[in-house]
Amino acid sequence: MEALLRWAAELGVSDSPPPPFPSSASADASSSSPSSCIGRSLVVADFPNAGGRSLAAARDLRRGELVLRVPRAALLTSDRVVADDPRVAAFVSAHRHHLSAVQILIVCLLAEVEKGRNSVWYTYLSQLPSYYTVLATFNDFEVEALQVDDAIWVAQKATSAIKSDWEDATPLMKELDFKPKLLMFKSWIWAFATVSSRTLHIEWDEAGCLCPVGDLFNYAAPDDTSFEEDDIPEAERLTDGGYEDSNAYCLYARKNYKKGEQVLLGYGTYTNLELLEHYGFLLSENPNEKTFIQLDVDICSIGTWPRDSLYIHPNGLPSFALLCALRLWATPVNRRKAVSHQIYSGSMLSTENEMEIMKWLISKCEGTLQQLPTPVEFDESLLVFLHKIQNSTNCRTDLKQSGFEQEFAVFLRFHRLELDCSDNSQFPVRILRSLERWELAVQWRCNYKKTLKKCISYCESLVHELSLQLNKQ
Numbered sequence: 001m002e003a004l005l006r007w008a009a010e011l012g013v014s015d016s017p018p019p020p021f022p023s024s025a026s027a028d029a030s031s032s033s034p035s036s037c038i039g040r041s042l043v044v045a046d047f048p049n050a051g052g053r054s055l056a057a058a059r060d061l062r063r064g065e066l067v068l069r070v071p072r073a074a075l076l077t078s079d080r081v082v083a084d085d086p087r088v089a090a091f092v093s094a095h096r097h098h099l100s101a102v103q104i105l106i107v108c109l110l111a112e113v114e115k116g117r118n119s120v121w122y123t124y125l126s127q128l129p130s131y132y133t134v135l136a137t138f139n140d141f142e143v144e145a146l147q148v149d150d151a152i153w154v155a156q157k158a159t160s161a162i163k164s165d166w167e168d169a170t171p172l173m174k175e176l177d178f179k180p181k182l183l184m185f186k187s188w189i190w191a192f193a194t195v196s197s198r199t200l201h202i203e204w205d206e207a208g209c210l211c212p213v214g215d216l217f218n219y220a221a222p223d224d225t226s227f228e229e230d231d232i233p234e235a236e237r238l239t240d241g242g243y244e245d246s247n248a249y250c251l252y253a254r255k256n257y258k259k260g261e262q263v264l265l266g267y268g269t270y271t272n273l274e275l276l277e278h279y280g281f282l283l284s285e286n287p288n289e290k291t292f293i294q295l296d297v298d299i300c301s302i303g304t305w306p307r308d309s310l311y312i313h314p315n316g317l318p319s320f321a322l323l324c325a326l327r328l329w330a331t332p333v334n335r336r337k338a339v340s341h342q343i344y345s346g347s348m349l350s351t352e353n354e355m356e357i358m359k360w361l362i363s364k365c366e367g368t369l370q371q372l373p374t375p376v377e378f379d380e381s382l383l384v385f386l387h388k389i390q391n392s393t394n395c396r397t398d399l400k401q402s403g404f405e406q407e408f409a410v411f412l413r414f415h416r417l418e419l420d421c422s423d424n425s426q427f428p429v430r431i432l433r434s435l436e437r438w439e440l441a442v443q444w445r446c447n448y449k450k451t452l453k454k455c456i457s458y459c460e461s462l463v464h465e466l467s468l469q470l471n472k473q
């Protein structure tokens with residue numbers, strides 16, 4: 001890490017704003033060491049329960065302060081790799097018409113990996129994670145563990161899209177004479193996940209750029225109230241950053257931070273499945289989470305609401321659009337036109353109509369939960385077990401006590417492995433990584449089921465209230 005921070009300093013990456021007057025230059029020079037690009041506003045720190053390696057405030061930071069500036073010379077982009085290497089340029093240009101911007105960036109990244117120590121990006125590349133947990137890395141066992149059809153479909157689609165991207169780009173990589181290891185799908189997935197989880201947006205390339213040091217910020221959901229944005233007028237809201245006229249990527253503090261606190265970026269508003277797909281993690285509390293249930297086509301097509309607006313919020317409440325669609329759907333066909341203004345304004349139509357849709361939602365959520373192979377309580381205990389077994393020094397005993405011997409036997413069979421923990425030996429690395437992804441899948445489905453349960457409770461209490469009202473009438 002020190003080597004990366006030194007290398008980045010040489011390229012002009014800095015966490016201190018450029019001095020406003022020449023006289024302050026000496027003060028700046030004394031506070032930020034040339035051996036590191038950070039230290040004045042940020043330090044590298046580990047947050048084991050909040051994303052691992054990241055950047056923390058080196059001092060109290062004020063909302064809106066520039067915390068990191070990464071000049072264009074330090075950004076790894078396709079055009080930079082191509083400009084530095086005429087051979088790569090020639091081959092890429094011959095294939096550009098049939099490859100996407102992301103495929104080209106992946107090939108450029110792998111071309112730099114291929115160069116090893118001869119790459120100008122070697123110091124940066126050496127600090128990249130050696131593996132990822134994005135959905136496309138999930139094997140069949142881990143995908144099945146998601147249990148919910150929609151999520152399984154998203155995972156399978158992600159893998160097949162990446163596979164077809166890899167197949168399309170393979171002739172170019174062969175022309176570039178990549179080593180057999182770098183031609184493998186595994187290497188492509190690694191490079192894809194690097195690009196997917198670490199690039200920042202730039203205007204001139206839709207694949208984005210890899211931003212050394214700037215890619216060490218972990219994520220917080222953008223409308224997290226900790227960002228203190230609620231009472232700021234839209235026009236004054238601060239963005240996390242972007243590429244600016246000053247020819248540098250500039251990143252700003254979105255809230256006040258105390259010294260030592262983790263400084264977070266809002267990469268965008270993602271559901272947990274999207275976070276898992278693009279970044280390989282999920283949030284136990286995600287304000288942007290959307291829980292979708294299977295809806296008949298007559299509900300989906302009843303109004304003008306897009307399908308992705310018909311969902312359940314993390315607190316169990318149906319989305320505005322879902323509520324409106326159900327109210328309209330539960331109205332007799334010949335009355336629908338007459339009530340449409342009420343529907344679109346979001347008003348309840350009648351106690352009976354509201355009771356009917358609440359009861360429908362209860363039975364839909366109950367039916368969905370019943371069809372899933374395991375109840376939420378089982379998933380919760382499985383999560384405790386999976387967490388424990390990954391850090392276990394005595395897995396045979398831990399396994400016996402857990403009651404998950406059967407599930408674990410299926411897992412081991414999938415990996416064609418015999419359990420041998422008699423000598424307290426650790427699991428092989430590939431098994432530990434699979435356990436990590438299995439845990440993520442169970443975490444995802446557990447959150448899904450909890451939301452459906454919350455929806456049932458919410459609807460039940462509303463039905464109760466409404467029936468009291470009906471009795472009074």
Ligand SMILES: C[S@@+](CC[C@H](N)C(=O)[O-])C[C@H]1O[C@@H](n2cnc3c(N)ncnc32)[C@H](O)[C@@H]1O
Binds near residue numbers: 129216
């Ligand atoms: C841009 S990188 C951030 C730096 C990264 N932690 C590292 O060590 O290089 C994004 C990755 O960090 C991890 N990450 C970011 N925010 C996270 C969070 N809130 N919870 C868990 N993991 C997170 C995920 O693995 C994600 O793909």
